[in-house]
Amino acid sequence: MNKKQFLDLGKQPIANGFLHKEEINNEFFFNLKVGFDEETKLVTQMEYVDPPLMFNENYAYRGSMSETMRTHFRKLSHQLQIENGHRNPNLEILEIGSNDGVFIKNWSPKNVVAVEPCKNFADETRALGYTTYNKFWTTILTETIKKQHGKRDIIFAANCICHIPDLDDTFTAVASLLKEDGVFIFEDPSLAGMINNNSYDQIYDEHPHIFSVIALDNILQRNGLQICRVENLLVHGGSNRIFAKKLGSEIDETVEQNKVYERILGLDNFETFVRFAKKVRQSREDLIRILVRCKNEGKRVISYGATSKSTTIFNYCEIGPDLIEYITDTTPNKQGKLSPGMHISIIPPNGGIDDSIDCVYLGAWNFIEEISKKEKDFVDRGGKFITHVPIVKFI
C-alpha cells in the first residue's frame, strides 16, 4: 500500500467499548488517522486496531435492535430465496459476522454456516440451532469449513467486511469457499454516502476502511473475484450492496454506473479527501458552537442512540456530560454504562424522551425516520433534534 494521510480524528477509544465507572482507568485509546491508498484508491486507516480488542465476548452492537434493519434483512433473504419465480429451499449459505442472527434467522439452520468472532453472539445463534464458528474469518478457517460443509452458493456479510483489516486474505478466503457460480454478497456504508453526508463518524476503530466500488473492485480482482452488480441502499446513511463472482462472470451496467458516479465525486483522487477533512474540521466547530449555545440558554440536551458513530463525534469534538446530559439507547448491554472516552451515562429510553428535554442530538441519525415516528410527542411539543449530517443544524 502507498497510503497518504488526509485526516486526524485524534485520540479515540474502542467505539463499542461501553464501560462502568470502575473501568475508566484502564480504558484503551489509539490515534485515529485516515489515509488514501494511491495504489487501490482505498480509504483506510493509517494503523489498524487489533481486532480481538474490539470483537470479543463483550461485543455490544446488536444488529436486530431496529425495525429498519430487521425488515431490511428479511426482505433480502426472501429476494435471494426466490429463483425464477420459485422458492429454492436448498441454497447453501455462509454468513461472515452473523452477530445476533438478524440475517440468518430468515433461513433454515440446515443450510447455514455462520462465522462470528464475538462469543456472546456465537453462543446465541448456536443455541438457536445454527452451526456457528466462533472465529475470525481467515483463509485458514475456510479450509476447515470446506472439509466439514463443502463450498457455498452464497457467502453473505453485512457491515462486516469493512471491519477486517486484511482484505486480500478475506477475499482469497471467499473465493476458495465459493462454488464456481456462487455469489459473494456484502454490504457496507459507502464512501460516496460518507462524502455526500459529511458523515465522518462512519470512521472508527471497527471501520478500518470505507469502501468505494472502484477500490473494492481493484482489490477483489487481484484475489480472483470481480463485482458483477451494485445496489445502492439507504441504510446506514448510504450503503452499497456488492454482488461479486469469480473472474470472467457476467457484469451488469450498475458496476460502471457506480464507478462513473464515484469518479465524478472524485473518490479516486486524494485531493477530494483533503477537501473533506477541511469540512470535517468545520463541522466540529459548528457542533460545539450549537451545543454551547443550548447550554448557555439553559436548554436540556441529550443524545439518542449510543452509537459507534457518536463515539467518534464526542471524542473528536470533546463533547462530554457538560454538553450532553445523558444518552438513551434500547440495547440492554449498553444501558447503565458510560459512553467510551467521554463517559456520558447511557440509560434506557423508558417509553420516550422526558418532557423537560429541549434538544436531542441524533447519535443514530441514520434511523431518523424510525426515531421521528417513535418520538412524535417530542416533535409535536416543539422539541428539536440536532444533527451534523450533512451540516450541523436543528431539525
Ligand code: TYD
Ligand atoms: P447504529 O446506527 O447501527 O450504530 P453504529 O454507529 O454503532 O453502527 O445503531 C443504532 C443504535 O441506536 C443502537 O445502539 C440502537 C439504538 N437505537 C435506539 O436506542 N432507539 C431507536 O429507536 C433506534 C432506531 C436505535
